[in-house]
Amino acid sequence: MPSSPSSSAQAAREAVAARLRELMMEAGLRGHELAARCGWNAAKTSRIINAKTQPSDADIRAWCAACGADDQVADLVASARAVDFMYVEWRRLQRNGLRKVQEDFYALHEQSALCRVYVSNVMPGFFQTAPYATAVLQAVTRFWATPDDVVEAVASRVARSRFLYEGRHRFAVVMEEWVLRSRIGDVETMAGQLRHLLAVLPLASVSLGVIPSTASRTLWPMEAFYLYDDRRAVVETLTAEINVTQPREIADYARAFADLAKMAVYGDEAKARINAAIDSLG
Structure with a gap:
């Protein structure tokens, strides 16, 4: 059994974050540069790539556009939504x-x-x-x-x-x-x-x-x-x-x-x- 029932959700969340970080690096961008292109604070970029903040659909679209990777949007949005389904707080439900x-x-x-x-x-x-x-x-x-x-x-x-x-x-x-x-x-x-x-x-x-x-x-x-x-x-x-x-x-x-x-x-x-x-x- 997993050590925590939320461990798989966290692993999936981290996988999405890692893929976003790869896109940023492949585009030759630093965190603050991507943040400027997306129109948000650099701290938000840091939270996303460290899997501390779950990106919304709009965040993923902006990120991919900034990296010239619009073809990655559909897969990343689907992966992020799967995480949302996997771990849902009672407060939200x-x-x-x-x-x-x-x-x-x-x-x-x-x-x-x-x-x-x-x-x-x-x-x-x-x-x-x-x-x-x-x-x-x-x-x-x-x-x-x-x-x-x-x-x-x-x-x-x-x-x-x-x-x-x-x-x-x-x-x-x-x-x-x-x-x-x-x-x-x-x-x-x-x-x-x-x-x-x-x-x-x-x-x-x-x-x-x-x-x-x-x-x-x-x-x-x-x-x-x-x-x-x-x-x-x-x-x-x-x-x-x-x-x-x-x-x-x-x-x-x-x-x-x-x-x-x-x-x-x-x-x-x-x-x-x-x-x-x-x-x-x-």
């Missing part, structure tokens, strides 16, 4: 509220036959009840101070559960046991969520494994990640959504999921741990 993000995930699930999920923080969205989802999204709204559209966002999130009942979708979930014990919302909310988990456990579309807190680990606990077929992995960190599309890295996440799944318990043992979590609520 949620600047207008949470509903749009939930709708995007709905579409992603709709297009996927197999969703493999590892969670170490909260229940997957497609398992969440409305009260539980409300508690989670209210906390997100408070933390990021986003516009409050929690009611609409909850409706979009809970709508994903329909795919559990459609034959063409399958969900393989591996969950850390402490997710069952981490109280989200009040006691009634958490008890309702756990009872709902028991209700979806027997579904033919669902495979649910729980990694016991006492398990002898062959892999460390890590960030939650979602694997959509074999085409995309979405990793959730505190500050950003990481989108992985490189086949080699997707294979790494698939291998990690398989190893985590081997540590989990299923069927009656998983059910017993869910019931124990309900009993612990009192």
Whole structure:
């Protein structure tokens, strides 16, 4: 696994910066000369070639024009946009509220036959009840101070559960046991969520494994990640959504999921741990 889920995004960002620097050198220009031709401060050129600032489409066009390399614009713009897709800060995604993000995930699930999920923080969205989802999204709204559209966002999130009942979708979930014990919302909310988990456990579309807190680990606990077929992995960190599309890295996440799944318990043992979590609520 990469040392950081954002490492591939940074590497891609640096590759774009390196290519821009090569164009500048091939044109025989220094940083301040390129900046003058582009009509911006020399410090901006330095930030771009050191991968500290992500160039916009307009920046790339101006840079290539200054270097007499207009034929490079299309490839560089595509590469830069790929970086933008790969690493997207929650602040940017949620600047207008949470509903749009939930709708995007709905579409992603709709297009996927197999969703493999590892969670170490909260229940997957497609398992969440409305009260539980409300508690989670209210906390997100408070933390990021986003516009409050929690009611609409909850409706979009809970709508994903329909795919559990459609034959063409399958969900393989591996969950850390402490997710069952981490109280989200009040006691009634958490008890309702756990009872709902028991209700979806027997579904033919669902495979649910729980990694016991006492398990002898062959892999460390890590960030939650979602694997959509074999085409995309979405990793959730505190500050950003990481989108992985490189086949080699997707294979790494698939291998990690398989190893985590081997540590989990299923069927009656998983059910017993869910019931124990309900009993612990009192």
